[in-house]
Amino acid sequence: MRTFTQISALRTYLRGLRLEGKEIGFVPTMGALHEGHLSLVQRAARDCDLVVLSIYVNPRQFGPNEDFEAYPRDLQRDLQMASSAGVDAVLIPTNEEMYPNGYQTVVQLPELGSLLDGTHRPGHFDGVATVVCKLLNIVQPDRAFFGQKDYQQLRVIEQMVLDLNLPCKIVMAPTVRAEDGLALSSRNSYLNDKERLAATVIHRSLCAVVELTVRGEKRPKVLEECMREILETEPLLKLQYATIATPETLQPAPEEGLERMVALVAAHVGRTRLIDNEVLVAETRFKDLS
Amino acid sequence: MRTFTQISALRTYLRGLRLEGKEIGFVPTMGALHEGHLSLVQRAARDCDLVVLSIYVNPRQFGPNEDFEAYPRDLQRDLQMASSAGVDAVLIPTNEEMYPNGYQTVVQLPELGSLLDGTHRPGHFDGVATVVCKLLNIVQPDRAFFGQKDYQQLRVIEQMVLDLNLPCKIVMAPTVRAEDGLALSSRNSYLNDKERLAATVIHRSLCAVVELTVRGEKRPKVLEECMREILETEPLLKLQYATIATPETLQPAPEEGLERMVALVAAHVGRTRLIDNEVLVAETRFKDLS
Numbered sequence: 001m002r003t004f005t006q007i008s009a010l011r012t013y014l015r016g017l018r019l020e021g022k023e024i025g026f027v028p029t030m031g032a033l034h035e036g037h038l039s040l041v042q043r044a045a046r047d048c049d050l051v052v053l054s055i056y057v058n059p060r061q062f063g064p065n066e067d068f069e070a071y072p073r074d075l076q077r078d079l080q081m082a083s084s085a086g087v088d089a090v091l092i093p094t095n096e097e098m099y100p101n102g103y104q105t106v107v108q109l110p111e112l113g114s115l116l117d118g119t120h121r122p123g124h125f126d127g128v129a130t131v132v133c134k135l136l137n138i139v140q141p142d143r144a145f146f147g148q149k150d151y152q153q154l155r156v157i158e159q160m161v162l163d164l165n166l167p168c169k170i171v172m173a174p175t176v177r178a179e180d181g182l183a184l185s186s187r188n189s190y191l192n193d194k195e196r197l198a199a200t201v202i203h204r205s206l207c208a209v210v211e212l213t214v215r216g217e218k219r220p221k222v223l224e225e226c227m228r229e230i231l232e233t234e235p236l237l238k239l240q241y242a243t244i245a246t247p248e249t250l251q252p253a254p255e256e257g258l259e260r261m262v263a264l265v266a267a268h269v270g271r272t273r274l275i276d277n278e279v280l281v282a283e284t285r286f287k288d289l290s
Numbered sequence: 291m292r293t294f295t296q297i298s299a300l301r302t303y304l305r306g307l308r309l310e311g312k313e314i315g316f317v318p319t320m321g322a323l324h325e326g327h328l329s330l331v332q333r334a335a336r337d338c339d340l341v342v343l344s345i346y347v348n349p350r351q352f353g354p355n356e357d358f359e360a361y362p363r364d365l366q367r368d369l370q371m372a373s374s375a376g377v378d379a380v381l382i383p384t385n386e387e388m389y390p391n392g393y394q395t396v397v398q399l400p401e402l403g404s405l406l407d408g409t410h411r412p413g414h415f416d417g418v419a420t421v422v423c424k425l426l427n428i429v430q431p432d433r434a435f436f437g438q439k440d441y442q443q444l445r446v447i448e449q450m451v452l453d454l455n456l457p458c459k460i461v462m463a464p465t466v467r468a469e470d471g472l473a474l475s476s477r478n479s480y481l482n483d484k485e486r487l488a489a490t491v492i493h494r495s496l497c498a499v500v501e502l503t504v505r506g507e508k509r510p511k512v513l514e515e516c517m518r519e520i521l522e523t524e525p526l527l528k529l530q531y532a533t534i535a536t537p538e539t540l541q542p543a544p545e546e547g548l549e550r551m552v553a554l555v556a557a558h559v560g561r562t563r564l565i566d567n568e569v570l571v572a573e574t575r576f577k578d579l580s
Contacts, residue, residue, distance in 0.1 A: 007455065102538070105419070105453035106398045129395070130454075137455040163395035164420075165297065165427040248392070 001083040003090045007138050010091050014052070014139065022049040026141030026168075028132060031055040032072035032186035033081045036176040040145040041085040043173050052139050053082050054091040056098065061127030072189050091138070098134065107133045107164075112156050115250050116264060117275065120240050128153055129160050136161070136168050144168055149175040149183045151262060151277040152250060175276070177203065183276045190272040198236035199269045205230040205242065206278040209263045213280040218257025220244035223280070227263065240266040240273075247279065257282070291373040293380045297428050300381050304342070304429065312339040316431035316458075318422060321345040322362040322476035323371045326466040330435040331375040333463050342429050343372050344381040346388065351417030362479050381428070388424065397423045397454075402446050405540050406554060407565065410530050415446050422447050426458050434458055439465040439473045441552060441567040442540060465566070467493065473566045480562040488526035489559045495520040495532065496568040499553045503570040508547025510534035513570070517553065530556040530563075537569065547572070 004010040014024065025048030027040045037053075044051045055078055062068035075092070082090055106126050112118075113125030136144060146154045158170045176184045181203035182196070191199060205227040212226060227242040244253045247262045264277040294300040304314065315338030317330045327343075334341045345368055352358035365382070372380055396416050402408075403415030426434060436444045448460045466474045471493035472486070481489060495517040502516055510533075517532040534543045537552045554567040 011457075102449070103453050104399050104401045105450050106400065107454070108396045108398055109394050110396065111394045134453075134455050137457060140457065159392070160395050163393050163424075164397070165424045167301075167427060167430065 001079070001087055001090060003079065003092060005092050005094060005097070007091070007093060007097055010052075010089065010138065013089060017050055018140070023143070024048060024139065024141040025051045026136070026139045026144040027051065027053045027087075028135050028144065028146075029053060029055055030057045030071065030186065031078045032074060032189070033078045034176075034184045034186060036147050036149065036184040038081065038085045039176050040147060040173050041082070041087055043171065044143070044145050045086045047143055047171070048141075050088045051086060052089045052091065052141065053087045054093070054135055054139070056091075056093055056131070056135075058098075058127060058131040059095065060099070060130060061124050063121055063123065066121070067187070067190075070190075072186050091135075098131070106130055107160060109156050109159055109163075112152070112159055112250060115152070116241060116243065116245075117152050117266060120266060125153070125156050129156055132157050133160060133164065133166070136166055141168055143171050145171045145173055147175055148172050148279075149185065149276065151264060155248070155250060181207070183274075185274065187272055187274065191269060195236055195270040195272065198234050199272075199274055201231055201234040201237060202265050202267060202274060202276045205265060206263055206276060209244070210278050210280060213261075213282055216283060218259075218261075218282055219255065220253045220257060220261070221255070223257075223261075223263065227265065231265070231267065234269075236269055238268040240268070242267075244280070291369070291377055291380060293369065293382060295382050295384060295387070297381070297383060297387055300342075300379065300428065303379060307340055308430070313433070314338060314429065314431040315341045316426070316429045316434040317341065317343045317377075318425050318434065318436075319343060319345055320347045320361065320476065321368045322364060322479070323368045324466075324474045324476060326437050326439065326474040328371065328375045329466050330437060330463050331372070331377055333461065334433065334435050335376045337433055337461070338431075340378045341376060342379045342381065342431065343377045344383070344425055344429070346381075346383055346421070346425075348388075348417060348421040349385065350389070350420060351414050353411055353413065356411070357477070357480075360480075362476050381425075388421070396420055397450060399446050399449055399453075402442070402449055402540060405442070406531060406533065406535075407442050407556060410556060415443070418443055419446055419450050423450060423454065423456070426451070426456055431458055433461050435461045435463055437465060438462050438569075439475065439566065441554060445538070445540060471497070473564075475564065477562055477564065481559060485526055485560040485562065488524050489562075489564055491521055491524040491527060492555050492557060492564060492566045495555060496553055496566060499534070500568050500570060503551075503572055506573060508549075508551075508572055509545065510543045510547060510551070511545070513547075513551075513553065517555065521555070521557065524559075526559055528558040530558070534570070 025044030107129040108126050180200045209223045223244045242265045253261045259282045261280045266275045315334030397419040470490045499513045513534045532555045543551045549572045551570045556565045
């Protein structure tokens with residue numbers, strides 16, 4: 001596995017491989033790798049000839065009171081995991097390389113970026129869209145891989161790629177979960193034992209609405225009420241939102257519901273902010289059984 | 291010469307040529323082609339194997355009270371001129387292709403985009419940066435060519451390309467002028483005979499400060515005063531700004547001046563808004579003479 005800290009060196013390396021006709025897969029990360037990231041690498045290795053992974057804790061997607069400083073960093077462990085998982089090249093850029101003096105450009109998605117997490121983390125998705133735009137231009141991958149866990153981030157990136165005509169396909173891979181259902185996240189390491197147990201309520205609330213949808217319930221009000229009731233049983237959890245949304249726009253789903261919706265939850269457990277989601281597809285399981 | 295209205299068709303055409311190793315030069319325009327555009331095409335043809343020209347009057351860079359509707363359009367004439375000048379492929383996208391339903395992404399340069407023309411045309415450079423970002427991703431040229439006449443636009447684009455790591459070189463070509471010095475612009479066609487004559491004062495004011503700089507004057511206050519005095523002799527002209535700026539940031543040049551500065555003018559002549567500029571290099575002409 002090759003590691004690069006200089007953008008220009010990675011570019012030179014990739015130029016040759018691209019001319020040989022190699023398809024490049026790209027997995028952007030903030031490091032603190034876990035099985036979720038590795039599943040993206042495996043998917044990339046299956047779909048492409050070459051897997052590039054980036055490790056960069058992007059300061060511009062953290063708010064002033066957020067956990068930029070505390071965010072877990074363990075480069076040696078990350079590099080070992082990446083290498084074992086089949087990554088061909090790792091980019092670990094410095095802040096000076098990414099945002100040199102005079103840097104000013106912002107990529108903004110005023111609609112998708114201002115809803116849900118955008119309300120609770122102002123500017124977050126500007127930071128995400130901007131850094132992903134940069135990384136996609138640096139790596140110029142054929143495909144880039146993102147986890148469903150960060151569903152809004154995925155939609156922001158899909159829309160940006162479409163809007164700006166970036167020549168790259170965005171692939172969504174399923175959320176990887178612990179045995180008790182908690183979505184894997186680098187931030188789970190912040191949780192103490194009690195909080196870790198409490199956090200499982202998030203996925204239980206999502207499973208409950210999946211179940212309700214399977215039984216034919218499509219009204220967002222009913223589904224949201226169901227999530228909230230379950231989430232409120234957990235005293236360590238402080239809910240930010242539990243919403244049933246239109247999957248493409250992330251606007252609240254219409255009163256009567258849709259065939260396809262997404263249930264999204266954000267909550268603090270202790271001081272740790274967690275998010276999760278499930279796509280709800282009306283009655284598909286019945287169809288599967290027939 | 292090939293013409294494309296569909297982005298995907300142009301992409302398919304270019305993909306093959308790129309794989310053959312052809313260097314692609316790109317000249318984005320809003321049509322109403324003149325000698326200024328043709329000089330960019332000639333430069334592109336000299337530097338690259340293949341010249342792509344786009345013709346697109348981008349609604350998002352016009353303000354609500356600006357001349358989007360009135361902007362001159364003559365596609366047949368443009369295509370003939372492009373073909374004669376050696377363009378290989380023309381992209382003429384529709385608004386629906388460029389900004390389909392659900393489109394929302396904005397590329398913003400908060401510093402360079404808010405000064406000078408940005409003050410007088412709020413949102414203009416968001417529109418420019420966004421459409422050029424899109425076009426560069428569509429064409430994926432090795433080099434893209436812009437005229438010095440739109441100096442602030444050029445700086446916005448250069449900075450965006452640098453900031454977003456777009457794999458493209460931006461080339462600035464000199465302003466092409468009429469014999470009496472007026473910078474060529476598609477908007478010159480709005481001018482009646484009296485206004486056309488009055489408009490020449492803009493370049494005369496720029497020549498005066500070039501002359502002063504050559505003689506060693508570097509103080510922005512003195513240079514700006516000189517421009518203003520000349521411009522105010524013309525009753526048909528309504529000045530927006532006559533500024534001496536730092537060439538990279540376009541911030542006002544410091545009191546004592548710099549070795550390299552840029553003089554920028556924007557003014558209405560009748561109802562037509564005109565801009566022009568000259569780069570001022572202290573004492574170079576003396577050096578040339580020595």
